[in-house]
Amino acid sequence: MREILGRRRRLLSWRVGRKPDQSPALLAALTFATAWRWPVLPGVGTDDQVRRGLGALDTLGTRTDRQSDTRKRSGRGARKAARGTGAAELRGAPVRCACPDPDCAFPGAHPLDPGLLAATTDERMVRWWWTNRPGAPVLLATGGRAPCAVSLPAVAGARALAALDKAGVRLGPVVATQARVFILVAPYSMEQLGALLYAKDRVPGSLRFHGDGGYVALPPSETGQGQVRWERAPAPGSATPWVPDVQAVVDAVVDALTRTGVSAPEL
Structure with missing residues (x-):
């Protein structure tokens, strides 16, 4: 329990020494929430991201005691090494989620505190979240x-x-990570999806569906799977992006994978 509480404190105190308007994640979250009306919330992040956030606190001098100064001097080389490896992974070390689960299957890319039900389009809440965790x-x-x-x-x-x-x-x-491609579609019900899949002779097991109660990491997030990017970006300065109907996408994807034989192994 002590380790879990310690990791939680590090997570809640994640700060960096930048103004809110300098955080790419904050700017993106505000666009999604206020311009496009997409409900968003912060993901848990990786353990390395949390540690580097605490290091920035030291740089700001918010810990002014003598022990903190000693830690700053001794940890300077380690922080430089961490910056050189990229945000998702320390040199030679596996990526570990900041959540209490040591075997987390989706490091950094899921909600924790706040939970998924807290997702919102409220500007003040979005600013508060990413001001504290840029x-x-x-x-x-x-x-x-x-x-x-x-x-x-x-x-x-x-x-x-x-x-x-x-x-x-x-x-x-269309959103992409090193591991998966996510095609955004119009909202659908479980009944609609069930009827759609039932009508198919074969549906590749590697397909996943993210509907009610699900979530997707958006750019410019960085998770345990690396940088999240736009494979097909929305038009710059556009209003809420248009998304296709799920049936059109599933019909075309299943047909393409089945006809061309490019279906990935069952996952």
Whole structure:
């Protein structure tokens, strides 16, 4: 219990010495929440991100006791080494989630505190979250009036997108990580999805569906799977991005994967 509480304190005290308007994550979260009306919340982040946030506190001089000064001097080399490895991974060390689960399957890319139900479009809440945790991943709470998503492994996803382009299928924003591709779609119900999948002769097991009660990390988040990026970015300065109907996407993706034989292994 002591270790869990300690990790929680580090998470809640995650700060860096930058103004809120200098945080790319804050600017992105404000766009999603206030301009596009997509409910968002901060992800838990990785253990390395939390540690580097605490290091920035020392740099600001908020810990002024003698022991803190000694720690700053002795830890300077370690912090430089950490910066050189990238945010997601320390040199030679596995990426570890900042949550209490040592075997977390989605390091940094899930909610913890606050929980998923706290997702909001309220500007003041969004500013408070990312002012206190400027490097936290930005999570979209899928479903309801917000977009949902259909995802598939990265290799199959890249080939499926090429097949969809060739077939002239119109897509909205597409998010990608090193591991998966997420095609944003219009909100759907579980009944609608069930009927859609039931009508298919075969649905690749590598497809995942992110609807009510789900979430997707949005750019410019950095998680245990690396940098989250736009594979197909929304038009700059646009209003709420258009997203396609889930049936059109699933029909085209299943057809492309089945016809071209690029379906990824069952996951």
